[in-house]
Amino acid sequence: MxxxxxxxxxxxxxxxxxxxxxxxxxxxxxxxxxxxxxxxxxxxxxxxxxxxxxxxxxxxxxxxxxxxxxxxxxxxxxxxxxxxxxxxxxxxxxxxxxxxxxxxxxxxxxxxxxxxxxxxxxxxxxxxxxxxxxxxxxxxxxxxxxGVPTIITNTDVVKNPPKTWEDLLKPEYTGKVQSIDPSAGGATDVAFFLAWAYAFGGDENNFDGAVEYAKKLLGQFSAVSANGQTLEKGEVPIQLQCDYNAIAAAKRLKDKGISSDVVVPGVSIYAxxxxxxxxxxxxxxxxxxxxxxxxxxxxxxxxxxxxxxxxxxxxxxxxxxxxxAKANWLPDSMYAQVKNIPDWSKVSLQRIAEVWQSQVAGG
Missing domain, CATH: 3.40.190.10 (Periplasmic binding protein-like II)
Structure with a gap:
């Protein structure tokens, strides 16, 4: 009953x-x-x-x-x-x-x-x-x-965490950043690529800025798989997650006595x-x-x-x-530069995959 x-x-x-x-x-x-x-x-x-x-x-x-x-x-x-x-x-x-x-x-x-x-x-x-x-x-x-693309950093390992997309390119973070591949069929990786498009002068149809940024970021990627364990151990101390998952990951780290930092790095998107x-x-x-x-x-x-x-x-x-119900949300101020994509039907997964493979991974 x-x-x-x-x-x-x-x-x-x-x-x-x-x-x-x-x-x-x-x-x-x-x-x-x-x-x-x-x-x-x-x-x-x-x-x-x-x-x-x-x-x-x-x-x-x-x-x-x-x-x-x-x-x-x-x-x-x-x-x-x-x-x-x-x-x-x-x-x-x-x-x-x-x-x-x-x-x-x-x-x-x-x-x-x-x-x-x-x-x-x-x-x-x-x-x-x-x-x-x-x-x-x-x-x-x-x-x-x-979800909003964000950066979460294990600050027990990285004392000076990145706060912006540009920060991720600093030499001190080489080999410490989670790798992404929006051509592989993962929704979160696609969201990050679209966030970079908006952050670097483009939009859902103009990927030029995202491509130039991603080509530079490739050299910062870790060869280790990103997950909760590698974040905790500091093997991949800088990870790229949507806000809700980053918030949850930060809580799990805190419960284990590990410090972290979660930030919406300037311009991003609502995915x-x-x-x-x-x-x-x-x-x-x-x-x-x-x-x-x-x-x-x-x-x-x-x-x-x-x-x-x-x-x-x-x-x-x-x-x-x-x-x-909003107690776990990041501060409203972090979302000041987050953009809405006006028409998701105009976003082409195939084009994103082709651009990544030809201009980023193969560029």
Whole structure:
């Protein structure tokens, strides 16, 4: 039985329509057009597999716990880390034996998923809050929150941390900066390249300044993989992360007695992220439908905020957060030069990859 009353009462909390009547038959593709079956979702949600959205990514662990609480179940979540492009490719490769229910993607990879045909024709009710471009035209994915490219530095190792993009080029940081490759299909790496475009006189269509900067930055990159352990040990003491992940990483370091510095290095961008559902995972479609809607609910959006992310509905002016939900955010002053990309549909992933490969990596 759901906490707080009837199943219909719980659905009201999700902002969902009344339940579809379930049947004993196996789900079909046509069933994506139906409202979620709550009783089936309770069973489906007990084991929840995802790609690229671990518990520690923007607070997805708590989001899933809160969804489980609404359903009266304990969700056991497992995740496999991969890039946005890898997630789309994996959905297609595993179509006959699907594993993941949902994945976190950069907003630019929503159209990639659409073109590949791996997301379902299901639009959750709360997606009505989003304008075109922040949700799949036929369903399947919705924007969730924004992230801002930032620099986090282990200051026990690097006593004088970089504060600007230009600072990263200083000789003292050679071999200490996390490497990125926006041609490899990772949404965060793409966001950093776009941030450099804006920081050095360009925009989402003019990459000249970003290319010149990136060519210089290549010589600063560490050959060691960047992750929480290499940040902690000082093997890659300067890492490039979106603000919400940098905030979380700084907290983990502090808990271990390690000092750090997180900074938005001047001009940057608001990079939109999204969640997509796996069309082929018919056995888990009801919990997927609920998850697509729950991430846009007041409760889901607030959970992202408490972690340090800026919820998409806040960015749209559709949600006002209590002050305590913003306790982990960086100071407002750091965002003074952060830019909004006016039309993400005009950003070409293919062009970014080609420019990087031909003019930066091969330049």
């Amino acid at each position: 759901l906490r707080g009353g009837t199943a219909l009462g719980a659905l009201a909390a999700f902002g969902l329509p009344q339940l579809a009547v379930g049947s004993a038959n196996a789900a079909t593709m046509e069933d994506w057009a139906l409202p979620p079956d709550l009783e089936k979702a309770k069973v489906e949600g007990l084991e929840y597999a995802s790609y690229g959205m671990p518990d520690t990514w923007a607070n997805y662990g708590e989001v899933l716990q809160k969804l489980g609480a609404q359903l009266g179940i304990q969700i056991h979540h497992t995740d496999t880390d991969m890039s946005s492009l890898e997630e789309v490719t994996k959905y297609d490769a595993e179509k006959d034996n699907p594993v993941a229910i949902t994945s976190d993607i950069g907003i630019l990879f929503g159209p990639v998923a659409d073109a590949k045909g791996v997301v379902p024709p299901y639009t959750p009710p709360n997606a009505a809050r989003l304008p075109a471009g922040l949700k799949g035209p036929n369903g399947g994915w919705v924007a969730t929150f924004t 939109h992220y999204a969640i997509m559902a796996n069309k082929y995972n018919l056995a888990k479609m009801n919990i997927a439908k609920l998850m697509l809607d729950f991430v846009l609910s007041d409760e889901g959006q607030t959970a992202f905020a408490r972690f340090g992310a800026h919820p998409i509905r806040v960015a749209l002016g559709d949600l006002t957060l209590p002050d305590d």
